Each structure stands twice: as C-alpha cells, then as structure tokens.
Amino acid sequence: MTKRTIIPFGPQHPVLPEPIHLDLVVEDELVVEAIPRIGFIHRGLEKLIEKRDFVDFVYVAERICGICSFIHGMTYCVGVEAVMGIEVPRRAQYLRTIWSELSRIHSHLLWLGLTADAFGFENLFMNSWRIREIVLDIIEETTGGRVIFGSAKIGGVRVDIAPEQIAAIVKKLNKLEKEIKDISNVFLKDPSVKHRLVGVGVLSKDDAYALGAVGPVLRASGVALDTRQLGYAAFDEIKVTPITDPRGDSYARCVVRIQEIFQSIDIIRQAKEKIRVGPIEVKVEGTPNGEYFARTEQPRGEVIYYIKGDGTKFLKRMRVRTPTFANVPALLKVLAGCQLADVPVLVLTIDPCISCTER
Amino acid sequence: MKEQQKIINIQVSQLKEKVKEFKNQGYRLVQISCTRLENFELSYSFDKNYEFVYLRFSVAKAEDPIPSVSGIYWCAFLYENELHDLFGLNIKDIVIDYKGQFYTTAIKNPFGQEFKQEDK
C-alpha cells in the first residue's frame, strides 16, 4: 500500500480569490480525498440584524459580497416585500432585471479571467478583464458605484435610468458582444486550453442532483433548473430557458457560463423593448410580520434569504444560504481521484465566493 | 410574485422517516436553518421542480438530541456542523463531525444565547 501524505491547500494560494483551506490526502500525486475548512472571514453579519432596523439593513446585505452585491440587496428586498405584501412598480422591476443581468455578465467575465490565470494563460486573463472594465463603467454611470451598486431599496429602486441611457447601454453591449465572441473562441477551440479542461472533474447527473449542487455546476451536468423561471422581478414577462450541457466536466461548465453571458445580453435587449414608463418606488409603511423564503438566481446559483419578522422594526431572523455553500460537497466529490496539478482548476470551476459563504 | 411555500409541522421523532420519504420522491435538500425564539425552531427545506416544501419542528433546550440526516443526504453535514457551532445544538451521528471546530468564533454559540433587544 502506498504511503499517504497530507498537503494543505490554502488559505493563501495565488489562484484563490478568497481564503479557503483544503487538506488534500494524496498518494503519489493522486488525490484520494479532500477535507474542507472554512471560517477565515466570518464576520457575523446575520447577528447584526438585531441592531439595525429592517429598512437600513439593505446597506449591510449589499456588502456581504463584492461580486454578487446587487443580487444580495435585491433578494433581501424581495423577501421583505413578500412578507409585508408590497407591490413594486413595473418600471422598478425592469430596472432591477437590467442591473441583475449586468451583474451576471461582469461576474462571468471575472470568472473567465481567473480560470485562464489558473492554468497559466496570463494574456487571456488580462483580455477578459479588459472587456469587463467596459461593463463596470456602464454600472458606474448608471448607479454611482463600480462594484457596490447601492441602488436596491425596499419598495423599488433608488435611482432611475433615462431612456436614452438604456439605448446607449444596449449599443455598447452590442459592440462588446463581438469582442466576447473572440475571447470565447480561444476558450472553446484552443488545443492547450482544451487539454486542461476536457475530461477533468466529471460530475454525473445523479451525483450533482443528490449532492445539492446549484447553478452552472448543476446545469453543466444536464439538469435544467434555473431559479429565474420562478418569475421574480421582470422574469414573468421575459422567458429564460436554462442552458445545459450533458458532459459534466470542467469544459462543460465553461461552455455554460460563456453561453449565459450571451443570454444575459439578449435579456437586456428584451428589457429595453418592454420597459414601461412610471414611478420607480412605492412608500413603505408598517413593519414586517411573518416569514418567507426568497429565492433568486445569482451568477453562481440559487441564493435563499429566510426572513422572519414579528411586528417590530428589528427582524427576528435573517438567514442567507449562498450557492457556494451548496456547491462545496460537489467540489469534494470531484476532487477525489484527480491529479494534484488539477486541483486549482477544479476549485475554480465551481466559482468559489467564500465571503458569501461565510457572511 | 410570491410563490406558494408549503409548511409541514412535525415532531423530532418523525424527522428521519419524513426526510427518507422526500428522498425517495426525488426532492433535493435546499437548506437547514434555525431561529432562536423562546425555544429553537428548525426548518428543513426541500425542492423539486420549483415546488418548495419545508419541515418545521422545535426543540426546547440546546441539549435535546436531534438525529442527523447526513446518512440520507450527504450534503447535510455542512449545515449540521454550522448549527452545532453557532447555536450549540446537539446533533448526533453526523457523517463528518468537526466537533466544534467548524467556525471558530470569539464567543461560543453566539446565536444560542438569550435574545436581547438592544436600542440603536
């Protein structure tokens, strides 16, 4: 029987955007199992609900994560609005949809860059992030902040986008689409990239469903589940078809994310045609009394906010279950049986956002 | 766009058989959470094809034993370790048990203490 060694991976590693620790049990460069350890940036944000009233808590909810920031704020507002029975005006629903899809585009471009960095292709990493800067400029022009949008509010949105600005956004995204097609040709057709991604980390359809995986990790194994089909925000009038791929390896996860970028650009085009004129917010009166589980689709999967109020202005409980937390068991299954040099690529294919996981 | 969410109230002793029923019908485990009121109120959520169902039961004290469902759904071990570290709940036979080392916080069981309302 060969000797087993334990190699620590993280919390500080050049390929990881945020700290996570894995103890890899290896036998001669073949990983046998992996034991995770999280808790390096636990900030205790769920406990803060006892000190901040429910209207001001949007500022804290937005700052749980930097990459998926707007959708955290929006899901919190959707949850409180469902408990209090507030009806958000149509124009605000469409604006929320436009910002969510911009958030998704910039998050997937960030992921493409980090994956290219993980297998050593620095030129591709820089080019992906160069394209991402244009999306961040659009976001800053409309909301005021590049990463933390600050535009979600209970009862609607805080700022409005003028019609000529929406038309300008669509024109810029049309130009961007050609550049993204060039980049994605490199990811999908270049033989050196394919050598690192094809056949690495296969997750079968039954395993993905039984382990509770969500988001592109689940859809790249062939299960067609996308929380946007529930119909929150403007998604009851804009139909979304989940993008799936039957292969289940890292190449399939890359394909799904690239196609989701093009799908998001198309959704913004549809929103521009269908958006209505009208108010962007509604006045909030009273306090929340009741409970609800609000579910939306973040770039990484399905996020759930559990809101429970008892009639005072401080909520009783707010619990966040983020998609990376649900994808960690799938990561452990995929790591068993892979080569040691593939570990950084596999950790990145589930798109880890550890600051979300640990709140 | 509020979705219909079905709640099923059960006792602690029925937990394992109800969870096995859901597994056989093809539901996936979505999340496990707890609220600290006078007692501890737990919710186990399941979903199949966007139909959302959750089990609800309570335990009176933190020492009351709760059976683990990580034998049925392997992914539940993360949620149960988190509940043990933050609330001090006694969950027996978790598949991978970190024994209190999952989240190391300065105060032990920060959520399990008495709920005090503080003025801002």
Added chain:
Amino acid sequence: MFFHLAKIALKSLFSKPATRRYPFEVREAYKHTRGQIAIEINQCIYCGICQRKCPTAALAVDRQAKSWTIDRLRCISCRACVGVCPKSCLTMKNSYTKPSLNRRKETFKNA
C-alpha cells in the same frame, strides 16, 4: 486552427493601450458617482437625523458647539444621510477622498 489568441494579441499590439497613465491623466468622473459627502454648513440646523441614520456611525453632530464632524475613513458613501436631511444641505460630490496618512475627521463649524 492554432494560435487563436493571435488575432486579439496583434490587434492590441497596434492599437492604443487600454490603461490610462494615472495620476498624470485623470478620467473625468461620471455625474452620479458616489464620491464624498459635502455640507452647506450655513443651512444646517444640527438636528442629528443624519447621525442616527448613518449605518457606520461616521457622523457626529454637536448641537451646543454647532459643529458637524465626519470620519472620512468610516464613510461608505451610501447616500443615506443625503436622503433624510430635512434642510437638504448635504450633497454627494463625484470626486473621491484623496488618500491621506493621518487626517481622518473633518469638522465644519458655523462660528
């Protein structure tokens, strides 16, 4: 078939660089950028509503001494105070706070 990145690499070899030579060239700020808070101190009535609404407790209002202090490094530029001021004397400028080694708090007085 090979060298798929060649087309993009050659294009960026012969075009203008995508980066700007900051701090020699500064980009013009957008209109809505959330930079730093500015106050019109003559209009302020020292009611203290902005201090209560601030999520990070970055403001301190002294009614007796008639002064308004902001801790620049605690402010997260969220615009909550701008929305609740009853005299509308707070505005959001679109330039960022300059980096500094020691000065954090700025006090405005109506002497």
